[in-house]
Amino acid sequence: MADDTRSRIVFAAMELFWEKGYASTSIQDVLKRSAANSGSLYHFFPGKQDLLLAVLQTYRSGIDEMLLRPAWGHIKDPIERIFALLARYRELVVQTECFYGCPIGSLALELHEPDPAVRELLAANFLAWTEAVQRCIVEAGERLPRAINSRELAEFVLTTMEGAVMQSRTFRDVSYFDRSVSQLRAYFDLLSATASAASDRGIGPRKRRRRTRSTTATRK
């Protein structure tokens, strides 16, 4: 019962922070949507910021069940999983008519000088996201050039998603999202082509373990 109220409040705050941002969401807004009273809210959360922390923790701990599982479903191919994750965000953008995007990204840019605790939770959310993508990249194994830096590439996928969502929202047009993802796909295709060309030339991982001449793919 008590927990019911608490989670109703967190859920309402989650929605509102996503829809209106943190600063523009008043405690009154949260109370109204969650049908709770201010005293109840302040019983569970010392202040507005603690509510934000709870929201970020909920995102963080729900990343598998609420994001990755729905996005991946039956998809097994690791590289397709990466693009399925992006497709999930596309859906989100479309569903909201390009009004809202990635809730974490929006909060990250809105909060200009966040409390360390908030900043760390934002970072933890990004980190969990990129780690999931990195696992896909590692799993793709020989299909991508051996010399690739999996972490760097995973971060680049997040970069693409966030930048693409930002443009779609600003232009109120999903095609901006699509075009960025299309470029990312082209990049992955080129990386795949590089990897298989290397393997054709007999320096792939299947054969002798000589070092590939490291393509341009990781040049600084």
Next chain:
Amino acid sequence: MADDTRSRIVFAAMELFWEKGYASTSIQDVLKRSAANSGSLYHFFPGKQDLLLAVLQTYRSGIDEMLLRPAWGHIKDPIERIFALLARYRELVVQTECFYGCPIGSLALELHEPDPAVRELLAANFLAWTEAVQRCIVEAGERLPRAINSRELAEFVLTTMEGAVMQSRTFRDVSYFDRSVSQLRAYFDLLSATASAASDRGIGPRKRRRRTRSTTATRK
């Protein structure tokens, strides 16, 4: 004299919106920093939002002189100009110790349901940015595959910049920016390699005007 006050106000607002965001900047803040009185501000701007419009217009009209020229200076190579532009944003991030990023991007994500006039100015700023990058891509000509979509690639550069800045700010660490740019560089290098390979095989633009077999670079 009058214009002096007006531009002092706009300049202060520019700084403050960048540092603290729009919602968190109060008119009082702007008055304090610009050393103006509220009556003066409201003489020039009907309301806070009109101040935002003025700020966005200033960014928009200053893109050449305040952004591109300083970033490019002596650099002539079109592809290096793209990365010089990114390097300029890196400087901005470093100078502010990873606290502030792209002022337009921050505003674009902060304002969840902006007035159409505001949204259009945000879009106009992004558009002017990508058009500048697109001009570089077009100028690079045969160094990139002929089949490439210059607009799409230009938007992808913006996507990368915005996503990279967001992560650097969240993690308070420029290396996130660097890694994303490094991936973008790898992509450009692979595109260049594709273009020169096509030209080696005699189907490049220099020779007969047969269609290149369109690489993966523009596949959807």
Next chain:
DNA sequence: GTCTAACTTGATTGAGCATTCAACTCAGCC
């Protein structure tokens, strides 16, 4: 049954906010 502590209620507080306005200054002009 009664005690306790977790939870709920909603009116209240005080700070900060965007905006207004009536009174003022002063340069330029006739």
Next chain:
DNA sequence: GGCTGAGTTGAATGCTCAATCAAGTTAGAC
């Protein structure tokens, strides 16, 4: 020299906000 109007002043207005709190209710322990 006095008129006009653009520009300035800062106190005042009315509102919304996050947070408080004293008085309640409820559920479970013993």
